[in-house]
Amino acid sequence: MPTSLLRRAAPLLALPLLAMLPLLGGCGDTAPTAPQGGPATEPVAQTGPILIGEYGSLTGSEATFGQSTHNGVTLAIEEINAAGGVKGRQLEVKVYDDQGKTQEAGTAVTRLITDDKVVAVIGEVASSLSMAGGRVAQQYGVPMISPSSTNAQVTRIGDMISRVCFIDGFQGYVVAKFALDDLKADDIAILYDQGQAYSKGLKEDFARELVAMGGRVATEQAYTGGDQDFSAQLTAIRDTSPDAIFVPGYYTDVGNIAIQARKLGITAPLLGGDGWDSAQLATLAGDAIEGSYYSNHYSHEDTRPAVQTFVSTYQARFGAVPDGLAALGYDATKLLADAMGRAPSLSGKDLAAAINSTTDFPGVTGTITIDPERNARKAAVIVQMKGGQPRYVTTIHPKGAEPAAPAEGAAPAEGAPAEGAAPATEGAATP
Amino acid sequence: MTRLLQTLMDGVAVGSLYALIALGYTMVYGILKFINFAHGDVFMLGAWVSFTLAATLGFAGGAPPWFAAPLVLLGSMALCGLLGFTVERLAYRPLRNAPRINVLITAIGVSLFIENTGQLEPIGWLAERGLAFPFGTRPQRMPALLPDATLFEVVGVQVKLVDVLVIGIAFALMGLLQWLVFGTKLGRAMRAVSHDPKTAALMGIDVDRVISFTFVVGSVLAAAAGFLAAEKYPSLNQPAHSTWILLGLKAFVAAVVGGIGNVRGAMAGGLLIGMVELFGAAYLSPQLRDVYVFSLLIVVLLVKPEGLLGKATVEKV
Amino acid sequence: MASASLQERARALTPPALPTLVRAWLPVLVLGGLTLLLHFVVGPAVGPYYSKLLMDIGINVILAVSLNIVNGFTGQFSIGHAGFMAVGGYTAGMVTYYGGLSLWGSSLPQGGFLGPGELLFALSCLLGGLAAAGLGYIVGLPSLRLRGDYLALVTLGFGEIVRVLVQQTDDVLFSAEELAAVPVWTLPTKVGGALGFTGLPFYTSLFWVYLFVSLTLLVAFRLKASSHGRAYLSVREDEIAAEAMGIPTTRIKVRAFVLAAAFAGIAGALFAHEVGTTLNPRELGFQKSFEAVIMVVLGGMGSISGAGLAAVVITLLPEALRSVADYRMVVYALALVVMMLVRPQGLLGLHELWDLPLVRRLLRRGGGAR
Known part of the structure; x- marks a missing residue:
């Protein structure tokens, strides 16, 4: 018996080896690396184009996020290269799709760093995916800039991870402050996506800030991203007759939520976060979203020349008005290139140090300073949906930075929208 | 009281959608004894084809003509019926004598294929001619083809035309199916094949044709459910969104709870699942609505494995 | 000869002790050696990306081979394997993360190869396996009385329930102080919810993955060849006849189910501590369960080496297709359907790799030289 078992088992041992045959072909030039646990130590190539990695959801349910970001990154790279590149070398971006799945994100970043040998990584939009990729980048000592993950935990991974957007704690404060000060709404219901870390985190931050400033949470209801029927939650919300409803989810769900809320006779305005930011929002929600507000990273109506140049180049290149994600992808790439120029070398350590010491970088989404926690400290804008367009309402600055320099997040004066923007519709539902 | 009535009405509306989808599952299971995982994707296609038809025919925006809704509904049903026929012919028929699990894996493969093809960007050549196919990765807004009217109001509950139509059309189609299965010769053939394919074949029934027909009917009903869902929930999730699969799964749960292979059971199961989900969400906690559905499934299976309206079968030696 | 007593004949038939012992342990030694080879030679030689792929392959091999015990051997149909994987992963994660915090005040890996951290990790894998097995028993005992597809549904429903419940949990605690401030029994509710159980130390290495792959393979092979295992196969072939035979x-069925759940739990523990994976409820939903079922069927129901081979193919296929971006999942789906149509019995059918004529000829040549 043992003999036959052995004879049968022996070839099995060849299996894992067989499995590696296709792999060995592609890695002949791979130098042995330190066993995992230590940072990759290979020297970075000194000539030829500088390779930057990007990972994003180019397919899957959050595909528009990845595509917008990628457009922003592409535009920035083209501009930098046209201007002569960085350190006399051209930039090249290698992008992998993660399908919006964390495991794919982890694999993609591992491949970018250890196989493609990129000097830095840009990604992701969704916080859970940035967490997955960020842990890998930290492990291998390669800097990663998240353009638009707002969950506080992302940069807590370590010193290699930074971002060019504000965090949910601030965004929660912005929306709460706007609701209390401008809308005079202090009794607010919350409807959040329990399946998204972003939504859950933003909900908690908002509730905390709201209560701290004297507001009240009328009720908290949850849904799962992709749900179509919100009648149970909205009926419960209607029973509390709140002044406003905060929906810190993605625009993909906001459409059905807004439509059903109006159908149930709820007239209170909806409030949202940057997850609402998509040209698709007005299409999906139609009239139901008119008069609702959300906080965002920038407004394309901003009159600053930097913004208007960006908007027009982007429109010429991709045929669409850039959303916040595109602007952040653009800023992340530009900031990275700036840090590369300042860094003494392109090693992970030097580059991360250069990124983390960025101060007053003039970005499209505002003046970016990377704070000690590697988060971007900058202002947020509130926009209102009017006539199917997000129209600029106000800018809200971080606590303690209210009397901001005029350059920062400079907003168009009321009633003076930038060129090309649709005229504001009168009589749009305002609370 | 308002809330109770509101929940009741929503539960019936959601439940009738589940019931329509569940019918397709239950008919295929009754005959071939396999879970057609791709059925949920036919439902998804029903919604997206409706959207594409409505957009291509120019019904988006403004008040659509009265024939828009029936035209799109029938068009979507016809296209999905054709798809059901093709899938059965190409993917399932060659496996007629293979183990059931193979058919199941094929169904998963077909399901993945439909979703991932569906979310490809529209082919340029077609898009230029006004037909956006495939559907791309963006969610879309289904044009309102049914008038947005409130019929009447009872103790604060507005009864919307859309909901009434969803329930009405669903029940009409279920009635039609009931007649088809129990009142026609073809229906008798279906029941015979379901009971014992070999004997049915010996009795001169063209088993392959009956099976093809079953798939077509199931797909047509799923397409109708897709259209109604798109009208009720007009913001369509993108084709590969897991929510479509989950809806399909819940409909399958409805079929099992009602007694798989049993047409009336699927209707009852659909309504029950809709009620459990909505009442659970309204009165217990909306967080756990999927848990209620799957818990109900497990309880029913443990207590009465043949389902509520199913007949217990005795294992023959 | 004819006059030899029974005892003499028995003695003559008894195989010599030493060679038997050597043969019995040889597979263990060879697998162990191979594990060390992978960890110390192959891993460093191919670099982290390919090492990660090898680890992914290994984890999928464990999943597929263990699910094969239920779906292949006993012919039951479980599609909730990812649920057990999640239970194992979260249990092990709590042990290494909160264990590490309370032992060393840090959740970072402690010590090097086989250091204190890795020993805690090994313990966590076993606990993860145990937890999954326990739950497998609770789920399996009532539901395995059901036949065929109903079991599939119960397992599917179970997997979904696990996923939704994990989604409800709170944020992970960050420091030893926070940990000290909460009662221990509340820890299962502090596993990160939708964001996932983040911050788990990266302990999973080629060594640990292939150690458990070896264990899984040994158990599966010995089981299949044993008389106990034949009872499993008889359940698949004809349940009523098997019952009639006592x-x-x-x-x-419950035993097979529990065994498979245990290995799925271990796979989950390895998955949880791998670089570039995140233990989160979205990842371990029914799609993952389907993937495991696909591996088993693709390899051939009941074929252990087939399940292993399919795990390799399924892991590498999407990776190899990454450059075709948009079309990769379409190609993957088509490949699956075509495979089922062209070769419905799976890659190897009921056979093992060495039953193939070509391999057998090679083996015979090798054996002839001996």
Whole structure:
């Protein structure tokens, strides 16, 4: 018996080896690396184009996020290269799709760093995916800039991870402050996506800030991203007759939520976060979203020349008005290139140090300073949906930075929208 | 009281959608004894084809003509019926004598294929001619083809035309199916094949044709459910969104709870699942609505494995 | 000869002790050696990306081979394997993360190869396996009385329930102080919810993955060849006949189910501590369960080496297709359907790799030289 078992088992041992045959072909030039646990130590190539990695959801349910970001990154790279590149070398971006799945994100970043040998990584939009990729980048000592993950935990991974957007704690404060000060709404219901870390985190931050400033949470209801029927939650919300409803989810769900809320006779305005930011929002929600507000990273109506140049180049290149994600992808790439120029070398350590010491970088989404926690400290804008367009309402600055320099997040004066923007519709539902 | 009535009405509306989808599952299971995982994707296609038809025919925006809704509904049903026929012919028929699990894996493969093809960007050549196919990765807004009217109001509950139509059309189609299965010769053939394919074949029934027909009917009903869902929930999730699969799964749960292979059971199961989900969400906690559905499934299976309206079968030696 | 007593004949038939012992342990030694080879030679030689792929392959091999015990051997149909994987992963994660915090005040890996951290990790894998097995028993005992597809549904429903419940949990605690401030029994609710159980130390290495792959393979092979294992196969072939022969079919099914759940739990523990994976509820939903079922069927129901081979193919296929971006999942789906149509019995059918004519000829040549 043992003999036959052995004879049968022996070839099995060849299996894992067989499995590696296709792999060995592609890695002949791979130098042995330190066993995992230590940072990759290979020297970075000194000539030829500088390779930057990007990972994003180019397919899957959050595909528009990845595509917008990628457009922003592409535009920035083209501009930098046209201007002569960085350190006399051209930039090249290698992008992998993660399908919006964390495991794919982890694999993609591992491949970018250890196989493609990129000097830095840009990604992701969704916080859970940035967490997955960020842990890998930290492990291998390669800097990663998240353009638009707002969950506080992302940069807590370590010193290699930074971002060019504000965090949910601030965004929660912005929306709460706007609701209390401008809308005079202090009794607010919350409807959040329990399946998204972003939504859950933003909900908690908002509730905390709201209560701290004297507001009240009328009720908290949850849904799962992709749900179509919100009648149970909205009926419960209607029973509390709140002044406003905060929906810190993605625009993909906001459409059905807004439509059903109006159908149930709820007239209170909806409030949202940057997850609402998509040209698709007005299409999906139609009239139901008119008069609702959300906080965002920038407004394309901003009159600053930097913004208007960006908007027009982007429109010429991709045929669409850039959303916040595109602007952040653009800023992340530009900031990275700036840090590369300042860094003494392109090693992970030097580059991360250069990124983390960025101060007053003039970005499209505002003046970016990377704070000690590697988060971007900058202002947020509130926009209102009017006539199917997000129209600029106000800018809200971080606590303690209210009397901001005029350059920062400079907003168009009321009633003076930038060129090309649709005229504001009168009589749009305002609370 | 308002809330109770509101929940009741929503539960019936959601439940009738589940019931329509569940019918397709239950008919295929009754005959071939396999879970057609791709059925949920036919439902998804029903919604997206409706959207594409409505957009291509120019019904988006403004008040659509009265024939828009029936035209799109029938068009979507016809296209999905054709798809059901093709899938059965190409993917399932060659496996007629293979183990059931193979058919199941094929169904998963077909399901993945439909979703991932569906979310490809529209082919340029077609898009230029006004037909956006495939559907791309963006969610879309289904044009309102049914008038947005409130019929009447009872103790604060507005009864919307859309909901009434969803329930009405669903029940009409279920009635039609009931007649088809129990009142026609073809229906008798279906029941015979379901009971014992070999004997049915010996009795001169063209088993392959009956099976093809079953798939077509199931797909047509799923397409109708897709259209109604798109009208009720007009913001369509993108084709590969897991929510479509989950809806399909819940409909399958409805079929099992009602007694798989049993047409009336699927209707009852659909309504029950809709009620459990909505009442659970309204009165217990909306967080756990999927848990209620799957818990109900497990309880029913443990207590009465043949389902509520199913007949217990005795294992023959 | 004819006059030899029974005892003499028995003695003559008894195989010599030493060679038997050597043969019995040889597979263990060879697998162990191979594990060390992978960890110390192959891993460093191919670099982290390919090492990660090898680890992914290994984890999928464990999943596929263990699910094969239920779906292949006993012919039951479980599609909730990812649920057990999640239970194992979260249990192990709590042990290494909160264990590490309270032992060393840090959740970072402690010590090097086989250092204190890795030993804690090994313990966590076993606990993860145990937890999954326990839950497998609770789920399996009532539901395995059901036949065929109903079991599939119960397992599917179970997997979904696990996923939704994990989604409800709170944020992970960050420091030893926070940990000290909460009662221990609340820890299962502090596993990160939708964001996932983040911050787990990266302990999973080629060594640990292939150690458990070896264990899984040894158990599966020995089981299949044993008389106990034949009882499993008899349940698949004909449950009523098996019952008539005195085989306690329900008990056998529960055993297979628990065994498979245990290995799925271990796979989950390895998955949780791998670089570039995140233990989160979205990842371990029914799609993952389907993937495991696909591996088993693709390899051939009941074929252990087939399940292993399919795990390799399924892991590498999407990776190899990454450059075709948009079309990769379409190609993957088509490949699956075509495979089922062209070769419905799976890659190897009921056979093992060495039953193939070509391999057999090679083996015979090798054996002839001996």
